[in-house]
Amino acid sequence: GTADIVCDLLVLGAGPGGYSAAFRAADMGLKTVLVERYATLGGVCLNVGCIPSKALLHVAEVMDEAAHANTLGIQFAAPTIDLDRLRAHKAGVVSKLTTGLAGMAKARKVEVVRGLGRFLDATHLEVETTTGNAQEKTGSTRVIRFTQCIIAAGSAAIHLPFIPESPKDPRIVDSTGALELPFTPKRMLVIGGGIIGLEMATVYAALGAKVDVVEMQDTLMQGPDRDLVAVWEKQNASRFERIMLKTKTVSVDSQADSLVVTFSGKEAPKERQHYDLILQAAGRVPNGKKIDAANAGVIVTDRGFIPVDNQMRTNVPHIFAIGDIVGQPMLAHKAVHEAHVAAEVAAGMKSYFDARVIPSVAYTHPEVAWVGVGEDEAKEIGRKVTVAKFPWAASGRAIANGAEYGFTKLLFDAETHRVIGGSIVGPNAGDMIGEVALAIEMGADATDIGKTIHPHPTLGESIGMAAEVAHGSCTDLP
Ligand code: FAD
Numbered sequence: 033g034t035a036d037i038v039c040d041l042l043v044l045g046a047g048p049g050g051y052s053a054a055f056r057a058a059d060m061g062l063k064t065v066l067v068e069r070y071a072t073l074g075g076v077c078l079n080v081g082c083i084p085s086k087a088l089l090h091v092a093e094v095m096d097e098a099a100h101a102n103t104l105g106i107q108f109a110a111p112t113i114d115l116d117r118l119r120a121h122k123a124g125v126v127s128k129l130t131t132g133l134a135g136m137a138k139a140r141k142v143e144v145v146r147g148l149g150r151f152l153d154a155t156h157l158e159v160e161t162t163t164g165n166a167q168e169k170t171g172s173t174r175v176i177r178f179t180q181c182i183i184a185a186g187s188a189a190i191h192l193p194f195i196p197e198s199p200k201d202p203r204i205v206d207s208t209g210a211l212e213l214p215f216t217p218k219r220m221l222v223i224g225g226g227i228i229g230l231e232m233a234t235v236y237a238a239l240g241a242k243v244d245v246v247e248m249q250d251t252l253m254q255g256p257d258r259d260l261v262a263v264w265e266k267q268n269a270s271r272f273e274r275i276m277l278k279t280k281t282v283s284v285d286s287q288a289d290s291l292v293v294t295f296s297g298k299e300a301p302k303e304r305q306h307y308d309l310i311l312q313a314a315g316r317v318p319n320g321k322k323i324d325a326a327n328a329g330v331i332v333t334d335r336g337f338i339p340v341d342n343q344m345r346t347n348v349p350h351i352f353a354i355g356d357i358v359g360q361p362m363l364a365h366k367a368v369h370e371a372h373v374a375a376e377v378a379a380g381m382k383s384y385f386d387a388r389v390i391p392s393v394a395y396t397h398p399e400v401a402w403v404g405v406g407e408d409e410a411k412e413i414g415r416k417v418t419v420a421k422f423p424w425a426a427s428g429r430a431i432a433n434g435a436e437y438g439f440t441k442l443l444f445d446a447e448t449h450r451v452i453g454g455s456i457v458g459p460n461a462g463d464m465i466g467e468v469a470l471a472i473e474m475g476a477d478a479t480d481i482g483k484t485i486h487p488h489p490t491l492g493e494s495i496g497m498a499a500e501v502a503h504g505s506c507t508d509l510p
Pocket residue numbers: 044045046047048049050067068069070074075076077078080081082083085147148149150184185186187207208228319322323354355356357362363364365366367395
């Protein structure tokens with residue numbers, strides 16, 4: 033058939049993966065079209081993920097700091113919270129960024145087509161166009177013919193089977209609903225003790241809700257070493273009402289005056305619990321099954337992921353896939369990195385994905401950040417490592433900031449002495465972990481890091497100190 037638009041490169045989805053790919057491709061001279069069903073660019077991350085959550089976590093942190101200052105001789109009154117202004121703050125942060133993206137797309141002559149896309153075949157995508165706030169369909173479709181395509185359609189929150197989908201109860205939300213701050217609940221249940229669940233739990237606790245967190249696994253966060261989680265748990269012991277590990281949520285019953293929940297498991301409360309807000313944060317599913325990829329011959333796994341090679345190509349060589357839709361970890365910076373690889377390959381470069389590590393951060397209070405090989409993992413796989421831990425109780429800055437509970441840990445390969453992993457728990461851990469990622473990518477060893485002059489007094493110098501600790505135990509170092 034005929035096409036309404038013809039392009040060199042079509043990018044499906046305008047999240048961090050999609051817009052980064054489109055911008056890089058346009059910069060390299062490809063005529064690029066970006067298809068997005070929502071009104072604004074930025075995808076989950078900017079609109080309903082990374083950015084709005086951090087806008088709210090910032091406020092929670094300010095409140096924590098004010099409470100801490102009360103113990104230092106500076107008295108602040110108990111906070112009063114204006115939810116409307118808080119929502120406006122969050123919306124303002126998001127719109128600054130999405131507006132900026134729209135400008136960047138325009139400057140690069142990336143054509144943005146609004147609407148829901150589905151593949152017709154391996155060179156055509158049909159878009160059911162939408163206007164305004166995205167959900168309104170115009171009733172018309174446009175067909176785009178592409179030479180190459182990058183699928184960046186992202187992921188969506190998992191819907192738990194024991195929660196009835198309809199009639200929809202406004203008191204049961206996913207992360208998107210929780211970020212809207214519908215109201216301040218008295219009692220809230222967060223189902224899922226991963227990063228997203230704990231970040232939102234932190235926000236709602238700051239707003240004054242009594243928050244329970246329920247997690248099926250035997251530990252929160254899954255990912256960082258247990259010693260970091262232990263510090264986090266200690267610091268958060270009084271923030272939440274209850275953290276229930278190894279506990280299954282069995283049923284949720286919507287009643288007029290409350291949501292009635294039953295749990296099972298050793299640590300589960302025997303009595304039914306009453307909540308007025310429930311957040312489902314039990315993971316995310318890739319959107320692979322929602323785009324008619326089979327029409328283009330693109331393989332999608334049972335779980336909805338699209339397999340790719342190290343150039344981000346799917347089984348159909350001129351169609352690439354990036355971001356959440358290709359696999360874990362579902363993180364924005366991973367999506368952006370993959371986007372650049374795919375766009376460069378599409379433009380004829382010999383790029384490929386060869387990053388050694390992808391850092392992870394929980395932006396809770398305190399923050400937890402980790403990258404590369406963990407100590408627990410090294411033990412499990414029997415890898416010989418040197419572990420160097422620098423407790424922040426020995427850091428002047430940490431003590432001054434009331435953060436002496438934190439620590440910085442580096443892992444070195446026992447033979448090469450090169451750094452292969454690192455983790456940090458404490459304020460600003462996320463901002464610091466990038467140095468460890470860089471050190472790993474550069475193949476730095478304990479001497480390189482230890483002899484790098486770090487500014488004093490900073491929390492970041494704990495990375496240099498940890499390397500010095502390792503130096504002491506690696507006697508055969510030069
Ligand atoms: P997405 O951002 O999911 O974008 C996909 C886009 O494709 C969407 O805009 C969608 O509307 C569009 N789309 C899908 N199908 C179609 C279709 N058929 N037609 C048209 N358009 C379509 N990551 C971090 O690194 N740091 C964080 O702090 C962080 N915080 C998070 C907090 C929350 C609450 C959540 C939910 C996620 C968070 N993430 C964070 C994860 C991060 O948001 C994702 O990893 C990232 O957005 C993935 O980017 P992506 O480009 O693959 O897909």
